Amino acid sequence: MPKTDLWFTELQNEDLTIGLRVAKTIHSEETPYQQLDVYETNQYGRLLVLDGCVMTTDKDEFVYHEMLAHVPLHTHPNPENVLVVGGGDGGIIREVVKHPSVKRAVLAEIDGAVVEASKKYFPHIASGLNDPRVDVQIVDGIKYVEEHANTFDVILVDSTDPVGPAVGLFSKTFYESVFDALKADGLFAAQTESPFVNQNLIRRVYGDINKTFPITELYLAHIPTYPTGMWSFTMGSKTHRPEAVKEVRVSDTKYYNLGVHHAALALPNFVKELVQK
Amino acid sequence: MPKTDLWFTELQNEDLTIGLRVAKTIHSEETPYQQLDVYETNQYGRLLVLDGCVMTTDKDEFVYHEMLAHVPLHTHPNPENVLVVGGGDGGIIREVVKHPSVKRAVLAEIDGAVVEASKKYFPHIASGLNDPRVDVQIVDGIKYVEEHANTFDVILVDSTDPVGPAVGLFSKTFYESVFDALKADGLFAAQTESPFVNQNLIRRVYGDINKTFPITELYLAHIPTYPTGMWSFTMGSKTHRPEAVKEVRVSDTKYYNLGVHHAALALPNFVKELVQK
The missing domain is CATH 3.40.50.150 (Vaccinia Virus protein VP39)
Incomplete structure (x- = not known):
């Protein structure tokens, strides 16, 4: 069993979410324009997130x-x-x-x-x-x-x-x-x-x-x-x-x-x- | 604000979820073959769920x-x-x-x-x-x-x-x-x-x-x-x-x-x- 149970969840709108299991948080910063996060996910590989929204993933x-x-x-x-x-x-x-x-x-x-x-x-x-x-x-x-x-x-x-x-x-x-x-x-x-x-x-x-x-x-x-x-x-x-x-x-x-x-x-x-x- | 914050979440596989905000649970039963649930969701209208998996919704x-x-x-x-x-x-x-x-x-x-x-x-x-x-x-x-x-x-x-x-x-x-x-x-x-x-x-x-x-x-x-x-x-x-x-x-x-x-x-x-x- 993994030692942590970490999920990235995007509230795609107020009634709808997608959740991706996170193996590891890779990077996190506040740029002058937006919050930028990079996670390693099991499903889609690396995930780039801007202001909480999925931008892109390795796999898709x-x-x-x-x-x-x-x-x-x-x-x-x-x-x-x-x-x-x-x-x-x-x-x-x-x-x-x-x-x-x-x-x-x-x-x-x-x-x-x-x-x-x-x-x-x-x-x-x-x-x-x-x-x-x-x-x-x-x-x-x-x-x-x-x-x-x-x-x-x-x-x-x-x-x-x-x-x-x-x-x-x-x-x-x-x-x-x-x-x-x-x-x-x-x-x-x-x-x-x-x-x-x-x-x-x-x-x-x-x-x-x-x-x-x-x-x-x-x-x-x-x-x-x-x-x-x-x-x-x-x-x-x-x-x-x-x-x-x-x-x-x-x-x-x-x-x-x-x-x-x-x-x-x-x-x-x-x-x-x-x-x- | 709604008085409850109820979500239906399907674990689509062990690394991936979809979440739908539930306005109301309509029906729930254990049939001889499977668990059957009906929810009213904000995003897709009524939702039919069998054994935890989305079967169909009004809107899609x-x-x-x-x-x-x-x-x-x-x-x-x-x-x-x-x-x-x-x-x-x-x-x-x-x-x-x-x-x-x-x-x-x-x-x-x-x-x-x-x-x-x-x-x-x-x-x-x-x-x-x-x-x-x-x-x-x-x-x-x-x-x-x-x-x-x-x-x-x-x-x-x-x-x-x-x-x-x-x-x-x-x-x-x-x-x-x-x-x-x-x-x-x-x-x-x-x-x-x-x-x-x-x-x-x-x-x-x-x-x-x-x-x-x-x-x-x-x-x-x-x-x-x-x-x-x-x-x-x-x-x-x-x-x-x-x-x-x-x-x-x-x-x-x-x-x-x-x-x-x-x-x-x-x-x-x-x-x-x-x-x-």
Whole structure:
């Protein structure tokens, strides 16, 4: 028998929890922006927690990172300049640099402590940060986007939940800045929570993106450690459509493939209703 | 503030829990086969629990019931005689009788208390049990299948987890009996747990079905109240392929549609590896 019975429990909302047995507390700090904890769990390996919310785990991180990166990157015919807003753990960047077309990938993360913790405790997630094409900027992503008009082919918004520091990343004003920061055929995607428990947010965000971009698409993935396990991403695009993708340019993926790309866009009826498709 | 702080917590395995805030305990009994509890939860409405495991909830039951029923039923060109093994809550039967081709639907449930509790506490799930085409048999499903050779077009196995009374429903011997109970172009599907946490089970079950049936297909759905939220079903078929489905015959569904039918069959790489596709 283990000598301690330690559990990490996330109150996903006031009525719903996920609990993970903790083998060991690895790290704990209060950064200037948030509480950052790292645990070793039996179920999912190492777990990164920000302000009490699961950010990523060793065992299921590949789903979120591959799906937020590869669906939009494949939708663009030739992504050269890519911006990741948030995503300090480096998981999205790791997937971005798998694309040979990418010449420059900027990470705009507000909290340098997340980058440092990831390099130290999640080296396989942070691995892409050392790629010579990557430019890590410890800055306010909202400001960075405002200051870089007509610069990027693809922007990926890897934010925490829409409370605290990330609220601004779920606003119509931000989506308009993103539109301006994209080139004439640019596109972006953001993580947009669960269709089972964040229906009002999805309705509003999808509507705001739809007012800003000619093409808006919601897509889905299975992420066990996020509330309900059904997670949505929303893409806003100026000209390219994700349905048009015919081939996959990366091979070393554990979740993403051409079938999954198109399957992610096939929405259950109750999700279609949310976004009025 | 509520006067009590009551939670239902399922130990999904020894390292993983889901917790649901309980507004009220509705019912609790020890049947001859298992412990049966009904709670009112804030997040998912009423919750049916057997031996401590979430069976179904008001708010997400539609996913499991639609996906276990409609993917195989649409794969068969003309399902007339259908058998549901387990499924005492009636949710699968409710979906089966939406198909106009169905002439007879047998429910073979071992525990009559589940049927009674569902009729009383989940009337919208049990509603199909009153359909004149439905024949509810309180019997051992394994024995029932053995005694009805060459009888059914489609068999749906709606079992609890592969512990306790349901163990036999995950055995090669049972799949062979199912094969014999199906007509010459019959097919069956069973719930087969989560690819994130039940990998050995899926490998074994898929292999056993694959040895028994010419066509074997695993497919996926998002079920928030089951471990990891990513759930698998496995279909064994004598002649018909789910990929061939071109139209949907039912309209009043909240999850299933033609796009979802095909999307469910598109497996992420790590799931393909499990079943060596």
